[in-house]
Structure formats: C-alpha cells, structure tokens
Amino acid sequence: MPESTKPLRADAERNRRLLLDAAAEAFAEHGLDVSVGEIARRAGVGQGTVFRRFPTKEHLIAAVVVDRMHQASARGRELLAAPDPGAAVFELLTAMVKAAQTDRALFEAVDDIFLANEDIREAHDDLVDSLDQLLRRAQDAGAVRDDVGALDLLMMFKGVCEASRPFNNVDIAARQLDLVRAALRPVPASERLQGRPPTLADIERARVGGER
Amino acid sequence: MPESTKPLRADAERNRRLLLDAAAEAFAEHGLDVSVGEIARRAGVGQGTVFRRFPTKEHLIAAVVVDRMHQASARGRELLAAPDPGAAVFELLTAMVKAAQTDRALFEAVDDIFLANEDIREAHDDLVDSLDQLLRRAQDAGAVRDDVGALDLLMMFKGVCEASRPFNNVDIAARQLDLVRAALRPVPASERLQGRPPTLADIERARVGGER
DNA sequence: CCCTAACCGGACCCACCGGTCCGCTTTGTG
DNA sequence: CACAAAGCGGACCGGTGGGTCCGGTTAGGG
Numbered sequence: 001m002p003e004s005t006k007p008l009r010a011d012a013e014r015n016r017r018l019l020l021d022a023a024a025e026a027f028a029e030h031g032l033d034v035s036v037g038e039i040a041r042r043a044g045v046g047q048g049t050v051f052r053r054f055p056t057k058e059h060l061i062a063a064v065v066v067d068r069m070h071q072a073s074a075r076g077r078e079l080l081a082a083p084d085p086g087a088a089v090f091e092l093l094t095a096m097v098k099a100a101q102t103d104r105a106l107f108e109a110v111d112d113i114f115l116a117n118e119d120i121r122e123a124h125d126d127l128v129d130s131l132d133q134l135l136r137r138a139q140d141a142g143a144v145r146d147d148v149g150a151l152d153l154l155m156m157f158k159g160v161c162e163a164s165r166p167f168n169n170v171d172i173a174a175r176q177l178d179l180v181r182a183a184l185r186p187v188p189a190s191e192r193l194q195g196r197p198p199t200l201a202d203i204e205r206a207r208v209g210g211e212r
Numbered sequence: 213m214p215e216s217t218k219p220l221r222a223d224a225e226r227n228r229r230l231l232l233d234a235a236a237e238a239f240a241e242h243g244l245d246v247s248v249g250e251i252a253r254r255a256g257v258g259q260g261t262v263f264r265r266f267p268t269k270e271h272l273i274a275a276v277v278v279d280r281m282h283q284a285s286a287r288g289r290e291l292l293a294a295p296d297p298g299a300a301v302f303e304l305l306t307a308m309v310k311a312a313q314t315d316r317a318l319f320e321a322v323d324d325i326f327l328a329n330e331d332i333r334e335a336h337d338d339l340v341d342s343l344d345q346l347l348r349r350a351q352d353a354g355a356v357r358d359d360v361g362a363l364d365l366l367m368m369f370k371g372v373c374e375a376s377r378p379f380n381n382v383d384i385a386a387r388q389l390d391l392v393r394a395a396l397r398p399v400p401a402s403e404r405l406q407g408r409p410p411t412l413a414d415i416e417r418a419r420v421g422g423e424r
Numbered sequence: 425c426c427c428t429a430a431c432c433g434g435a436c437c438c439a440c441c442g443g444t445c446c447g448c449t450t451t452g453t454g
Numbered sequence: 455c456a457c458a459a460a461g462c463g464g465a466c467c468g469g470t471g472g473g474t475c476c477g478g479t480t481a482g483g484g
Contacts, residue, residue, distance in 0.1 A: 009430060009481060035471055037434095046433030051473060108320070111378045148391070155388060159371020166323045167410060168418040176367060178405050179360070183395035193390050198379060206380040221451060221460060247441055258463030263443060 016053050018043040024064050024103065031105045032061060062117045065106050069123035072096050076130035086143025089134050090181060093157055097173050100161045107161060114207070125200060128154060145186045149197025156180050228265050230255040236276050236315060243317045244273060274329045277318050281335035284308050288342035298355025301346050302393060305369055309385050312373040319373060326419070337412060340366060357398045361409025368392050 008016065022043035026034045036057055040047045054060035075095055082088040100107045114120055132150035139146045160180060164173040220228065234255035238246045248269055252259045266272035287307055294300040312319045326332055344362035351358045372392060376385040 011481070012431065015432085033471095036473085037471075040433090047435095047472095048433060048474080048476095049431080052431075055473095057472065114378065152387075152391065155375035155384075156371070156391065159368070159375040159388070162374035163367035163371040166326065166415050166418060169414070171407065172367075172410055172414070175364075175405060175407060175410070176371070179364070179368065179395045182397075182399065182403065183391045185394075187394065191394065193387060195383070195387060198384055198387070202381070202384065203378050206378060223450070224461060227462085248443085249441075252463090259442095259465095260444080260446095260463060261461080264461075267443095269442065 012053070015043070015045055015049055018045060019050060019053060019060070020064055020067060023060055024067075024106075027061070027064065027105045028103050032109055036060075058113060058117075061106070061109055062113055062120050065110060065113070066119050066123045068099065068103060068106060069120070069127050072099065073123075073127040073130035076127070076134050079134060080137065084143075085134075085138040085141040089138045089144065089153070090177065092131070092134060093153065093160075093180070094174075094177060096157055097160055097164075097177065098170065100157075101164070101168075101170070101173065104161065104165060107158070128200060142186060144184050145192075147193045147197070148184065149199070151198045151200070151202075155198070156183070224265070227255070227257050227261055230257065231262060231265060231272070232276055232279060235272055236279075236318070239273070239276065239317045240315050244321055248272075270325060270329075273318070273321055274325055274332050276315075277322060277325070278331050278335045280311060280315060280318060281332070281339050284311065285335075285339040285342035288339070288346050291346060292349065296355075297346075297350040297353040301350045301356065301365070302389065304343070304346060305365065305372075305392070306386070306389060308369055309372055309376075309389065310382065312369075313376070313380075313382070313385065316373065316377060319370070340412060354398065356396045357404075359404045359409070360396065361411070363410045363412070363414075367410070368395070 007013070019039065023039050026039050026042055030038075036050050037047050039060075040050050043050075050060065054063060072092075072095070076092050079088040079092050082091070110120065110124075114124070128150050131153055135144065135148075135150050135153060138144040160173060160176040164176055167173075219225070231251065235251050238251050238254055242250075248262050249259050251272075252262050255262075262272065266275060284304070284307070288304050291300040291304050294303070322332065322336070326336070340362050343365055347356065347360075347362050347365060350356040372385060372388045375388055379385075
C-alpha cells in the first residue's frame with residue numbers, strides 16, 4: 001500500500017510476506033509474547049532477517065495490525081453496494097468480530113501501540129471513514145438511530161469482542177451483536193442520547209493528555 | 213474473608229497490605245508487565261518478601277483481582293435495598309466501569325488467569341450471583357427486558373470497559389452505558405433474543421475445551 | 425556472464441525478570 | 455526478659471528475549 005520507499009528485491013519481498021503471515025499465525029496462537037525467534041523459525045527465516053525488515057518487534061506487530069485493518073475497511077467499502085443498508089452495517093461488524101476473535105491478541109495491542117505508531121493511526125482513520133459511510137447510509141435509510149457515530153459503532157464492536165472472549169464461541173458473539181442491534185434501533189426523541197458522538201479528535205486528546 | 217490459614221504476624225500482615233496496594237497501583241500505571249522488583253520497591257519491602265507472601269507473580273495478581281471483585285459484589289448487595297430497581301442495576305454497572313477504568317490491566321488478566329485460579333473463579337461466581345439478584349429485581353419491576361441474564365450484563369460491562377479505554381474518559385463511558393440501557397429496555401415479543409442467556413457452565417466448557 | 429550491492433542466517437550479546445537462598449531482625453509468648 | 459519461630463532484605467541464579475554483527479550467498483543490471 002504505502003510503498004513510498006523503493007521496491008524490495010524479490011527475495012526480500014517474499015520473506016516479508018512469509019514473516020507477516022507467520023507472525024499473524026503465531027500471535028493468534030500464543031499471543032503477542034511469542035519470541036521473535038519463534039516467528040522467524042515459523043517463517044523459515046533467520047532472526048536477523050526479521051530485524052532488517054522490521055526494526056523492532058513492535059514494528060512487526062504494527063505491520064500485521066495495519067494489514068488487518070485495511071482488510072476490514074476494504075470490506076466496508078464493498079458493502080456500500082449491498083442492497084440492505086441496515087444489514088450491511090451489521091454484516092461488516094460481524095465480519096470484524098469474527099476476524100478479531102481469531103486475531104484477538106492483535107486487537108488488544110492496538111490501543112497500546114496506537115500511541116506511537118503513525119501507520120496504525122492512518123489505517124484506523126481509514127477504517128473509521130469506511131464505517132462512517134456505511135453507517136450514514138443505514139441512518140438515511142432509517143435503519144439505525146441517527147444520534148450515534150462511527151466511533152460509537154467501533155466501540156461497541158470492541159465491546160463485543162472483549163465480552164465474548166472467555167466463551168470462545170461465535171454464537172455468544174452473535175447474541176451480543178443482537179443486543180447491539182437492539183441498542184441501535186431508532187428511538188423516540190425523548191430517549192435520544194445526550195451529547196455528541198465521540199470523534200477521532202477525542203482519542204487524540206486522550207492520547208496526548210495521557211502521556212505521563 | 214477466606215482466612216482458613218492461621219493469622220499472620222503483625223508486620224507480615226502490614227506488609228501484605230502494602231504489597232497489595234502497591235501492586236494495584238503499579239499495575240494501574242504500567243500494566244501487568246511491571247516487574248516484581250518494582251512492586252517491592254514501591255511497597256518499600258524486599259523482593260523476597262513478595263515471594264514469601266505470594267508464591268508466584270500470578271498469585272499476587274490474582275489476589276488483587278479477588279480483592280476488587282469482592283468490593284463489587286458487596287456493592288451489589290448493598291444496592292439490593294435501593295428504591296429504584298432499574299436504576300440500581302445501572303448504578304452498579306457504572307461503579308464497576310469506573311473501577312475497571314482505573315484497574316484496566318487487572319480486568320484484562322482475568323480471562324487468562326481464570327483458567328488456573330480457584331479463588332478468582334469463586335469471587336467471580338459470587339459477583340455473578342450478586343448481579344443476578346439485582347437484575348432479577350429490575351426485571352420483576354419491568355425495568356429491564358427479561359430475556360437477558362446476569363452474564364449478558366457482565367459481558368456488556370466488559371464491553372463498555374474495553375470500548376471506552378482509548379478515550380480514557382468517564383463521559384464516553386457514560387455514553388456507552390446509555391447505549392447499554394437502550395439495549396436492555398423491554399422489547400415486544402417479536403424482537404426477543406433467540407437462544408438462552410449464557411451461563412457460567414458455558415464459560416467452563418470453553419475453558420476445558422480451550423486447553424491445548 | 426560477472427560483479428556489486430542488497431540480502432541472508434544464526435551465533436552472539438546483554439539487560440532484565442521471575443524465583444531462590446541465607447544471614448540477620450523482629451515479634452510475641454511463656 | 456529470653457528465646458524460638460516467623461519474618462525480612464537483597465544478593466544471586468538460570469533462563470529468556472530483543473536486538474546486533476558479520477562472513478557467506480544471491481539477485482539482477484550492465
């Protein structure tokens with residue numbers, strides 16, 4: 001995607017992919033604590049190779065995260081063409097939950113690495129943008145209450161992931177998503193939320209404010 | 213509480229408290245990865261003292277978690293006497309969210325340690341029981357839809373915690389809780405959830421099934 | 425086909441971390 | 455008040471994990 005820095009040699013590019021895949025797999029199985037050596041072994045590559053491509057373990061994690069985020073926002077943009085705007089929103093959310101259930105360790109890490117990583121921020125903003133379009137379309141169709149924003153959705157998504165984790169079970173996640181659906185149904189004026197939906201700027205503020 | 217093993221000497225008991233507090237504080241600030249040495253330093257005791265009281269770092273974490281869980285269930289039982297049953301439920305949830313926002317690292321750990329720790333399981337079951345009573349009371353009063361169970365609530369609670377984390381802001385958490393409130397409003401029969409609420413047995417099943 | 429720059433593997437380094445050990449101090453009981 | 459038992463601190467240990475280094479290998483342009 002953002003390949004501003006000159007293209008890699010063929011073997012280097014191949015190894016990069018191997019590493020990204022091996023890392024994702026390893027993280028999914030054993031959490032973020034797997035050693036870089038283990039990842040290298042899985043990829044069939046020397047440890048030195050890892051650190052030449054990704055200057056630090058954190059960079060490697062971030063690269064995998066960015067990968068996944070782009071997948072999600074791409075899916076969101078596809079769904080903009082789906083017939084039922086309301087269903088499309090929940091379809092994306094469902095897909096994201098399923099993905100996050102596999103790669104849970106990664107999504108846990110987002111908030112922590114977020115702080116320092118420009119690439120993740122960018123991918124995240126892109127995902128929010130994608131979600132935003134999808135949501136607006138559903139709201140215009142009257143399928144979703146219009147006092148919530150894309151970040152409200154994203155938060156509820158993260159909530160569902162976290163909540164269903166100990167059950168390790170898609171049915172439970174589906175139940176939670178049904179509750180989200182209930183929460184998002186249009187409501188009479190008397191029951192509207194007060195305050196405005198959160199924005200990326202709110203996160204930014206917490207970010208810089210939270211640095212001790 | 214469960215003080216079956218003989219009482220500690222005065223200085224030992226004092227140090228135990230110091231350690232528990234120092235640990236909670238350290239975890240809140242830097243996550244669970246703080247070294248035992250650092251915790252000992254904060255508590256003003258030697259590292260050996262830590263390991264005499266808590267045979268392993270995990271035991272120390274578990275002890276802090278149990279502490280917090282008992283606080284929550286106690287608060288729940290107090291609230292059984294509150295005048296408005298519906299409001300009482302949300303008051304407990306709000307309090308729990310606030311507590312979890314401070315001790316977020318601890319709550320993240322619950323699922324992982326859960327697997328092996330009897331004490332945490334016990335405290336957790338106790339909390340579920342407390343929540344259950346509060347919830348049933350609200351349902352009898354018609355304030356909450358009756359197709360959800362205590363674990364549904366607990367899951368949504370965890371969801372809100374996770375969701376509002378990057379904002380690091382109580383207002384945002386309050387907004388999320390309002391959405392939970394919307395999700396929990398009584399609904400017509402056509403919109404009831406299918407399936408039964410999750411139970412502790414479901415967690416247990418995932419637990420033993422999930423051991424690789 | 426050849427040569428160089430880019431790339432590769434994995435041995436190696438070092439900081440740190442959980443946990444142990446032991447000589448000294450404190451507690452509280454008789 | 456004396457003295458055993460319980461507690462204490464912190465030096466120490468083995469292991470592990472992130473990150474470096476360098477002699478050998480390969481890609482691919484001229």
